[in-house]
Amino acid sequence: MDNKHYDVCIIGAGPGGIFAAYELLKNEPKLKIAIFEAGNSLEKRHCPIDGVKVKSCAHCPTCAIMHGFGGAGAFSDGKYNITNQFGGNLHEYIGKSKAIQLMRYVDDINMHNGGEGSKLYSTASTSIKKLCLQNKLHLLDATVRHLGTDKNYVVLKNLYAKLKDSVDFYFNTPVRKILHEGKQFTLKTDTTSFSGDKCIVSVGRSGSKWMEQVCKELGIVTHSNRVDFGASFELPAEIFAHLTDELYESKIVYRTEKYNDLVRTFCMNPYGAVVAENTNGIVTVNGHSYSDPSKHTQNTNFALLVSKHFTEPFDDSNAYAESIARLSNMLGGGIIVQRFGDLTRGRRSTVARIEECFITPTLTATPGDLSLVIPKRILDGIIEMIYALDKIAPGTANDETLLYGVEVKFYNMEVEIDSNLETCHKGLYVIGDCSGVTHSLSHASASGIYVARKICGID
Numbered sequence: 001m002d003n004k005h006y007d008v009c010i011i012g013a014g015p016g017g018i019f020a021a022y023e024l025l026k027n028e029p030k031l032k033i034a035i036f037e038a039g040n041s042l043e044k045r046h047c048p049i050d051g052v053k054v055k056s057c058a059h060c061p062t063c064a065i066m067h068g069f070g071g072a073g074a075f076s077d078g079k080y081n082i083t084n085q086f087g088g089n090l091h092e093y094i095g096k097s098k099a100i101q102l103m104r105y106v107d108d109i110n111m112h113n114g115g116e117g118s119k120l121y122s123t124a125s126t127s128i129k130k131l132c133l134q135n136k137l138h139l140l141d142a143t144v145r146h147l148g149t150d151k152n153y154v155v156l157k158n159l160y161a162k163l164k165d166s167v168d169f170y171f172n173t174p175v176r177k178i179l180h181e182g183k184q185f186t187l188k189t190d191t192t193s194f195s196g197d198k199c200i201v202s203v204g205r206s207g208s209k210w211m212e213q214v215c216k217e218l219g220i221v222t223h224s225n226r227v228d229f230g231a232s233f234e235l236p237a238e239i240f241a242h243l244t245d246e247l248y249e250s251k252i253v254y255r256t257e258k259y260n261d262l263v264r265t266f267c268m269n270p271y272g273a274v275v276a277e278n279t280n281g282i283v284t285v286n287g288h289s290y291s292d293p294s295k296h297t298q299n300t301n302f303a304l305l306v307s308k309h310f311t312e313p314f315d316d317s318n319a320y321a322e323s324i325a326r327l328s329n330m331l332g333g334g335i336i337v338q339r340f341g342d343l344t345r346g347r348r349s350t351v352a353r354i355e356e357c358f359i360t361p362t363l364t365a366t367p368g369d370l371s372l373v374i375p376k377r378i379l380d381g382i383i384e385m386i387y388a389l390d391k392i393a394p395g396t397a398n399d400e401t402l403l404y405g406v407e408v409k410f411y412n413m414e415v416e417i418d419s420n421l422e423t424c425h426k427g428l429y430v431i432g433d434c435s436g437v438t439h440s441l442s443h444a445s446a447s448g449i450y451v452a453r454k455i456c457g458i459d
């Protein structure tokens with residue numbers, strides 16, 4: 001039985017963990033580093049949904065979309081947003097210019113490891129900003145590198161090739177417990193234990209429940225966070241082409257007239273596909289797209305989300321959204337799809353109505369009625385924004401626009417960490433999405449670089 005000791009133990013092989021290992025090795029090649037990952041190695045990650053034999057989520061014990069080398073980002077659209085305006089609050093811990101500098105550094109690494117040639121988009125000096133403002137919409141500033149699902153995979157493959165001879169990878173090895181004993185950390189897995197002088201936890205959103213347990217056991221303070229939820233939209237790519245061709249992803253925010261709530265676009269995937277994702281047994285919607293034109297679909301998808309943050313007496317925002325997602329799973333057996341025209345006419349969509357559509361859905365989902373699932377206030381806001389978007393992208397409010405629900409963006413509770421991203425236990429760092437501080441590829445990756453440099457004593 002091995003009870004190995006490492007200089008640094010990293011839990012989770014998502015972008016946070018990978019970039020932490022990369023930077024540790026770059027600065028101190030002799031460090032003994034282990035990465036523990038609940039899921040598979042990259043080449044063994046495989047979601048059984050093929051649209052033919054398996055059409056909807058098969059509830060695998062470990063979701064190949066969320067777990068394994070590359071983390072939740074492995075089959076993502078690979079959109080690296082270089083901005084402090086969304087994607088996380090890393091800048092509040094490490095400063096705005098440092099955060100941008102590290103996101104750019106991550107971009108350089110990606111470009112040197114298979115991402116070269118991918119397009120960099122920017123909102124700087126776009127006329128779309130004015131068009132948005134004229135229609136009560138607000139375009140957020142960002143620079144976006146779109147790797148695409150295909151190139152993102154190549155980058156991960158190349159990063160793994162660089163790390164594998166110097167880092168001990170333990171796949172299919174979820175860490176169950178962290179103990180702080182003396183000056184070191186003991187990590188318990190199902191079969192054995194390991195120890196490390198430093199421990200970096202980067203278990204992402206899929207590790208949120210476990211992270212909560214770790215914080216309780218180690219007496220680390222946590223704070224409730226918000227949750228974003230709503231629906232995913234799919235429409236013919238031509239409708240948004242003038243925005244997506246120039247900006248790729250446009251993050252647009254709208255304040256509703258009825259309730260003064262903020263609704264925002266999220267994860268825009270031009271010529272992409274809608275996908276189902278399984279987080280802790282709950283099936284929700286997401287989307288991605290390939291950079292390779294031969295893999296393009298005819299459709300663009302994006303989500304419209306509203307944030308909710310519960311504090312008192314109920315403070316579990318995620319649990320609220322989870323029960324809405326569960327309700328949707330109960331009614332639809334998974335994801336529900338509805339035509340916008342059916343939603344506004346107060347009727348459910350049926351298989352026949354979906355089949356009659358001129359648009360071909362990219363995800364097989366159950367036709368139904370999302371108004372029975374999404375709370376009225378949220379749905380009213382989403383519908384209002386659809387009509388606002390229709391003014392800058394006519395056709396958005398067409399009857400045939402498809403809504404998939406529900407899309408939920410769970411945020412982990414905020415773990416109390418300092419400006420080193422270190423907990424009250426010296427040497428225990430919490431980075432990436434599981435910290436509640438980051439919510440994106442670029443912020444999670446940058447947090448990994450930041451902590452690696454702190455461990456190496458570099459600023």
Ligand SMILES: Cc1cc2nc3c(=O)[nH]c(=O)nc-3n(C[C@H](O)[C@H](O)[C@H](O)COP(=O)(O)OP(=O)(O)OC[C@H]3O[C@@H](n4cnc5c(N)ncnc54)[C@H](O)[C@@H]3O)c2cc1C
Pocket residue numbers: 011012013014015016017036037038039065066067068069070071072073074075076077078079080081087173174175176202203204205206207210267275277286287288431432433434438439440441442444445
């Ligand atoms: C379908 C999809 C598309 C997305 N598209 C984009 C996009 O285009 N742009 C963007 O910025 N963001 C996108 N995101 C979000 C992005 O993937 C995450 O923000 C990012 O991956 C977070 O990185 P992370 O390292 O913090 O966590 P993760 O990537 O979630 O990695 C955490 C890893 O830890 C492992 N783990 C969990 N618990 C344990 C445990 N107890 N022991 C060992 N290992 C454990 C998990 O298996 C996982 O592999 C997308 C997400 C999904 C699901």
